[in-house]
Amino acid sequence: MSANALSVIGEISTRPGRDTLVGAVVRWMFITVSLLFLAALLFAPLATVIVMALAKGFGAYFASFHDPDTGAAIRLTLITALVVVPINTIFGLCAAWAIAKFEFQGKSFLITLIDLPLAVSPVISGMIYVLLFGLQGWFGSWLQERNISIIFALPGIILATMFVTFPYVARELIPLMQQVGNDEEEAAITLGAGGWLTFFRITLPKVRWGLLYGIILTNARAMGEFGAVSVVSGHIRGLTNTMPLHIEILYNEYNFVGAFAVASLLMLLAVATLVVKTLVERTGYRRRR
Amino acid sequence: MKALRQPSVLPGFGLTIGFTTFFLSAVVLLPLAALILMTASMSWHDFLRVILDPRALGSYRLSFGASLLAASINLVFGFVIAWTLVRYEFPGRKIIDALIDMPFALPTAVSGIALTTVFAQNGWIGRYLEPFGIKVAYTWIGVTVALTLIGMPFVVRSVQPALQEVQRDLEDAAETLGAGRLYVFRRIILPTVLPALLTGFTLAFARAVGEYGSVIFISGNLPMRTEITPLLIVIKLEEFDYHGAAALGFVMLVISFVMLLTINLLQAWGRRRLVATGR
Numbered sequence: 309m310s311a312n313a314l315s316v317i318g319e320i321s322t323r324p325g326r327d328t329l330v331g332a333v334v335r336w337m338f339i340t341v342s343l344l345f346l347a348a349l350l351f352a353p354l355a356t357v358i359v360m361a362l363a364k365g366f367g368a369y370f371a372s373f374h375d376p377d378t379g380a381a382i383r384l385t386l387i388t389a390l391v392v393v394p395i396n397t398i399f400g401l402c403a404a405w406a407i408a409k410f411e412f413q414g415k416s417f418l419i420t421l422i423d424l425p426l427a428v429s430p431v432i433s434g435m436i437y438v439l440l441f442g443l444q445g446w447f448g449s450w451l452q453e454r455n456i457s458i459i460f461a462l463p464g465i466i467l468a469t470m471f472v473t474f475p476y477v478a479r480e481l482i483p484l485m486q487q488v489g490n491d492e493e494e495a496a497i498t499l500g501a502g503g504w505l506t507f508f509r510i511t512l513p514k515v516r517w518g519l520l521y522g523i524i525l526t527n528a529r530a531m532g533e534f535g536a537v538s539v540v541s542g543h544i545r546g547l548t549n550t551m552p553l554h555i556e557i558l559y560n561e562y563n564f565v566g567a568f569a570v571a572s573l574l575m576l577l578a579v580a581t582l583v584v585k586t587l588v589e590r591t592g593y594r595r596r597r
Numbered sequence: 598m599k600a601l602r603q604p605s606v607l608p609g610f611g612l613t614i615g616f617t618t619f620f621l622s623a624v625v626l627l628p629l630a631a632l633i634l635m636t637a638s639m640s641w642h643d644f645l646r647v648i649l650d651p652r653a654l655g656s657y658r659l660s661f662g663a664s665l666l667a668a669s670i671n672l673v674f675g676f677v678i679a680w681t682l683v684r685y686e687f688p689g690r691k692i693i694d695a696l697i698d699m700p701f702a703l704p705t706a707v708s709g710i711a712l713t714t715v716f717a718q719n720g721w722i723g724r725y726l727e728p729f730g731i732k733v734a735y736t737w738i739g740v741t742v743a744l745t746l747i748g749m750p751f752v753v754r755s756v757q758p759a760l761q762e763v764q765r766d767l768e769d770a771a772e773t774l775g776a777g778r779l780y781v782f783r784r785i786i787l788p789t790v791l792p793a794l795l796t797g798f799t800l801a802f803a804r805a806v807g808e809y810g811s812v813i814f815i816s817g818n819l820p821m822r823t824e825i826t827p828l829l830i831v832i833k834l835e836e837f838d839y840h841g842a843a844a845l846g847f848v849m850l851v852i853s854f855v856m857l858l859t860i861n862l863l864q865a866w867g868r869r870r871l872v873a874t875g876r
Contacts, residue, residue: 341674354711437628439839444837446634
């Protein structure tokens with residue numbers, strides 16, 4: 309075999325998975341298996357939501373939003389998100405500033421505690437508030453005497469949602485703030501800028517894309533939370549039903565158009581969240597889990 | 598404070614750490630403590646009676662069995678998907694890459710009713726499985742399907758960066774030295790992505806054990822058969838059996854802690870391996 313032929317063979321075999329027949333077959337198999345798996349588990353359910361929502365035409369689809377209970381569920385979900393997202397954003401900014409800008413003992417323990425709600429079952433996230441504020445909970449009788457309702461009412465829904473979405477902004481910001489470093493902030497402070505000025509003019513612009521994604525993710529999880537809210541809400545139609553809970557009620561009543569119509573709104577929200585994530589990642593900010 | 602914190606010219610440490618710990622305690626730690634206190638106020642006898650009740654044991658079997666199976670399925674298919682997305686170029690790759698996070702962003706109630714519809718007897722996929730006698734919806738298979746969907750992004754997103762780290766020149770060198778495809782996979786690719794695979798597996802498993810929304814629609818919720826532990830907790834709460842619910846929640850919480858610890862250890866192991874191989 310001539311040296312020339314050898315080098316050709318060498319070149320082929322250094323690019324496995326591209327030029328050889330076996331490589332082409334392996335490549336084809338991997339792509340097919342991946343697409344089939346995702347088609348069955350992900351694409352089919354997503355398509356089902358749209359098909360079922362429009363099963364009786366656009367008229368029935370839009371009419372289902374005129375149901376006053378559906379309207380109430382959408383309003384309750386929006387109110388919950390409006391309260392929870394700003395609070396958790398402020399918390400996330402505070403936690404990220406403390407953790408990313410300073411070195412102190414017990415830092416990794418603190419991060420673990422902030423991540424805790426992610427490891428807890430949503431049902432437990434709701435239950436802990438029932439144990440505290442429910443009728444037979446720790447403060448149950450005290451609250452009842454004063455006619456304050458937390459469980460089976462808006463405050464419980466807000467608390468449970470807050471718990472579930474607690475870590476997201478902090479988790480996005482901490483690695484990002486650590487990555488961009490402190491040099492510019494230190495320069496600003498030594499040149500006489502105040503703490504707030506430094507924060508708003510230097511830190512915030514540097515992390516704005518990560519912050520945006522954190523907020524969007526918090527919002528998506530807040531609007532979509534089912535397990536935790538289901539435990540604390542009491543499922544009172546038109547009063548304490550959020551959109552996901554309303555989906556369950558409509559579905560169990562065999563009102564499939566109504567259930568999937570509300571589901572399609574939440575799916576739209578999920579798609580929007582992923583679009584923002586993709587755009588944010590395109591700005592060069594890399595997400596780390 | 599000096600020993601606890603390194604000096605810095607930046608302001609705001611007191612304010613931010615104070616607010617962080619206060620808010621963390623109020624929203625997360627105190628409520629979780631209520632659960633532990635509620636459990637602690639039970640006698641040993643009552644506690645064991647609740648957590649070893651046949652119905653509870655049945656729910657653990659389903660919750661942990663289906664979660665383990667789902668995480669194992671994801672271990673295989675998650676790797677295949679991650680490999681496909683990292684190594685191959687094909688039309689629609691970017692869109693599929695973005696859609697991997699869909700189960701994470703999609704509310705669980707939506708994926709629950711959608712999966713049930715697809716896998717029901719007359720559903721798009723269910724109708725083709727029906728002639729083979731395979732019932733997915735309202736059986737343990739359905740529970741596994743739902744948990745597989747929920748866990749999928751965790752494995753793919755853990756493995757993807759690790760696969761990008763694999764040094765292609767090492768693979769090329771091995772192949773030119775005569776190593777076969779499987780040998781390269783076993784000796785070069787697998788050792789590099791193993792910690793990431795295991796982390797993804799554990800994350801998917803941990804998420805699946807606690808999952809509620811996407812499962813209850815497809816499971817059918819028959820006691821002893823298709824009833825997951827989180828649902829049993831909800832049932833006990835609805836019966837105002839707070840102690841029973843707290844005891845079961847405590848069991849799940851302990852298991853979650855063990856998983857969290859495992860994940861941290863796995864990640865530390867993965868970092869050590871990277872350092873050891875000189876990267």
